[in-house]
Amino acid sequence: MKIFLITFIYLILAIGLNAQSFIMNPYGRDNTKLLNGKWNAIVDQYSRGEKKQFYLNQIATEDTKFLEYGFEGAMRLDVPGDFNSQYPELKYYEGDIWYQRYFEANKQNHKRSFIYFAGVSYEATVWLNGKKVGNHEGGFTPFQFEVTDLLKEGKNDIVVKVNNNRKKDRIPAMNFDWWNYGGILRDVFLVQTPDTFIRDYKIQLKKNEKKIISGYVQLDGAKLSQQVTVSIPELKIEKIVSTNNNGYASFEIKAKPKLWNPDSPKMYNVSIISEQKEQVKDEIGFRNISVNGDDILLNGEKVFLKGVNFHEEIPQRLGRAYSTADAAMIIEEVTALGCNFIRTAHYPQNEHIIRLAEKKGLMIWEEIPLWQGIDFKNPVVLDKAINMLREMIYRDKNRAGIIIWSVANETKPSNYRDKVLTDLINLAHELDDTRLVGAAFDNPRYDPETSTFNIKDDISKIVDVVGVNKYMGWYMPWPTDPSNIKWNVALDKPLIMTEFGCESLYGKIGDKDKAHSWSEDYQKDLYLKNLEMFKNIPNLSGTSPWVLFDFRSPYRCHPKNQEGWNRKGLISDKGQRKKAWFVMKNYYNNIDMK
Numbered sequence: 208m209k210i211f212l213i214t215f216i217y218l219i220l221a222i223g224l225n226a227q228s229f230i231m232n233p234y235g236r237d238n239t240k241l242l243n244g245k246w247n248a249i250v251d252q253y254s255r256g257e258k259k260q261f262y263l264n265q266i267a268t269e270d271t272k273f274l275e276y277g278f279e280g281a282m283r284l285d286v287p288g289d290f291n292s293q294y295p296e297l298k299y300y301e302g303d304i305w306y307q308r309y310f311e312a313n314k315q316n317h318k319r320s321f322i323y324f325a326g327v328s329y330e331a332t333v334w335l336n337g338k339k340v341g342n343h344e345g346g347f348t349p350f351q352f353e354v355t356d357l358l359k360e361g362k363n364d365i366v367v368k369v370n371n372n373r374k375k376d377r378i379p380a381m382n383f384d385w386w387n388y389g390g391i392l393r394d395v396f397l398v399q400t401p402d403t404f405i406r407d408y409k410i411q412l413k414k415n416e417k418k419i420i421s422g423y424v425q426l427d428g429a430k431l432s433q434q435v436t437v438s439i440p441e442l443k444i445e446k447i448v449s450t451n452n453n454g455y456a457s458f459e460i461k462a463k464p465k466l467w468n469p470d471s472p473k474m475y476n477v478s479i480i481s482e483q484k485e486q487v488k489d490e491i492g493f494r495n496i497s498v499n500g501d502d503i504l505l506n507g508e509k510v511f512l513k514g515v516n517f518h519e520e521i522p523q524r525l526g527r528a529y530s531t532a533d534a535a536m537i538i539e540e541v542t543a544l545g546c547n548f549i550r551t552a553h554y555p556q557n558e559h560i561i562r563l564a565e566k567k568g569l570m571i572w573e574e575i576p577l578w579q580g581i582d583f584k585n586p587v588v589l590d591k592a593i594n595m596l597r598e599m600i601y602r603d604k605n606r607a608g609i610i611i612w613s614v615a616n617e618t619k620p621s622n623y624r625d626k627v628l629t630d631l632i633n634l635a636h637e638l639d640d641t642r643l644v645g646a647a648f649d650n651p652r653y654d655p656e657t658s659t660f661n662i663k664d665d666i667s668k669i670v671d672v673v674g675v676n677k678y679m680g681w682y683m684p685w686p687t688d689p690s691n692i693k694w695n696v697a698l699d700k701p702l703i704m705t706e707f708g709c710e711s712l713y714g715k716i717g718d719k720d721k722a723h724s725w726s727e728d729y730q731k732d733l734y735l736k737n738l739e740m741f742k743n744i745p746n747l748s749g750t751s752p753w754v755l756f757d758f759r760s761p762y763r764c765h766p767k768n769q770e771g772w773n774r775k776g777l778i779s780d781k782g783q784r785k786k787a788w789f790v791m792k793n794y795y796n797n798i799d800m801k
């Protein structure tokens with residue numbers, strides 16, 4: 208009890224310290240201005256820029272003065288976008304890069320102004336007109352700074368120091384199996400609002416109810432008590448709520464929405480208008496997700512998750528995905544495979560991807576980048592993980608497509624790790640009672656005596672859904688015929704095979720029995736064998752092969768077959784479908800329920 212209390216108090220403190228309050232959905236607001244485009248950039252390999260005050264962006268005028276930096280005439284970098292793919296010399300770069308640009312602002316019609324970043328990897332420090340406005344750590348979630356007082360009418364100068372060093376106390380930490388893309392990876396906005404603005408809202412079906420929409424609005428500013436109108440015209444809903452002294456109002460509305468599901472991903476136009484006529488528009492779907500024994504239920508009906516994993520990367524461009532066009536390319540390949548589910552391994556991907564996936568009827572497993580090798584002993588790491596989880600859930604709580612929040616991938620049991628994951632799982636439930644919480648485990652062990660996989664991991668007992676990453680036939684040779692392998696892993700709850708697969712080089716013909724043939728034939732056969740084994744997993748509720756496309760990774764050093772690529776894609780880096788793709792496609796076409 209005492210331990211529980213201490214954990215709880217710590218959690219509350221940590222939450223308080225890190226409370227994130229970025230503006231919900233800048234994409235659905237009128238008074239925004241994208242600060243995307245070409246920015247000037249300085250590569251600062253030895254991190255001298257702060258000392259040399261790059262953020263002042265000065266020009267030498269006095270006869271006796273000179274400067275050893277300058278943004279005028281410097282390298283140009285596209286925002287959004289990773290820097291690694293923009294210049295050959297930045298391919299492997301890890302360190303500081305300073306970004307700078309000018310922009311015009313109009314202050315007259317707006318009371319408050321914010322600079323909103325949809326994602327900067329990994330750490331960003333921001334200055335406006337020479338003054339520091341703040342710092343943010345974590346590469347895959349939004350953040351913002353209020354610049355009401357610093358913003359000038361007319362020309363403004365923004366400088367961002369980006370750092371993508373790998374560090375022991377970062378998440379992910381020293382190594383991970385994907386490219387360490389750095390930079391201002393996602394959209395940047397100037398958001399302007401009245402003195403009191405709609406900071407946040409949640410509008411979803413109430414837990415386990417099909418006819419009650421529940422939610423809240425949260426205002427921020429001087430006039431916190433207002434009448435706010437929430438409308439969903441197609442459902443003839445126009446609800447006026449009064450916010451309290453803290454700017455908060457919760458509500459429940461009786462309604463009969465057509466429920467969102469993969470075959471018919473119905474979305475409704477929603478609008479929220481404040482008394483000061485500030486408006487936010489969104490498209491929202493309504494659905495229930497729950498677990499009954501070892502079944503996942505969508506709107507009360509059993510569903511099998513036909514999934515796939517992918518990184519936020521466009522392999523043909525050797526860089527991160529950032530636009531709606533990039534999202535379209537990825538999601539088109541997901542749906543071509545016959546999927547109804549994606550795992551955005553191993554981090555929250557940009558909103559273009561999440562929103563398009565939802566529109567196409569894809570259910571989503573979204574994860575924070577707690578990937579192997581995390582320093583769970585360091586309390587700072589828990590703090591950062593809490594922040595990342597909060598930011599992920601905060602950003603995507605209105606997305607019906609998201610059904611599972613995942614707190615980790617392949618972490619080794621230990622007291623420290625168990626405590627961190629327990630805190631995260633509790634927090635995810637506390638922040639959102641309408642979705643499932645999961646984690647991906649690679650530690651089910653095979654017992655040759657009984658030909659059975661078992662798991663010993665306390666965390667597997669407290670998640671709603673267990674994800675299993677098992678590379679049978681690749682990292683672990685088949686101990687016996689796949690059809691003889693039994694599974695006794697978390698039988699009381701749904702199990703999703705969140706990763707399986709192997710590498711193959713597109714076009715390579717080879718021995719289906721030799722892993723080192725790197726052939727499509729080996730990969731195809733491995734898929735067939737895995738699908739055979741899956742028949743013996745009584746609680747199997749979904750599969751999600753690793754991975755949709757070949758992706759870049761410094762882990763992968765084989766000169767001929769890898770060359771810096773993880774070749775486990777069902778589709779090559781050039782976009783060609785491998786033989787295993789057709790195996791999975793066929794499986795998904797024919798599988799009904801388990």
Ligand code: GCB
Nearest residue numbers: 384616617676706753773775
């Ligand atoms: C895993 C990881 C994934 C790797 C994959 C691999 O278990 O979760 O991030 O890329 O294996 O290819 O080894």
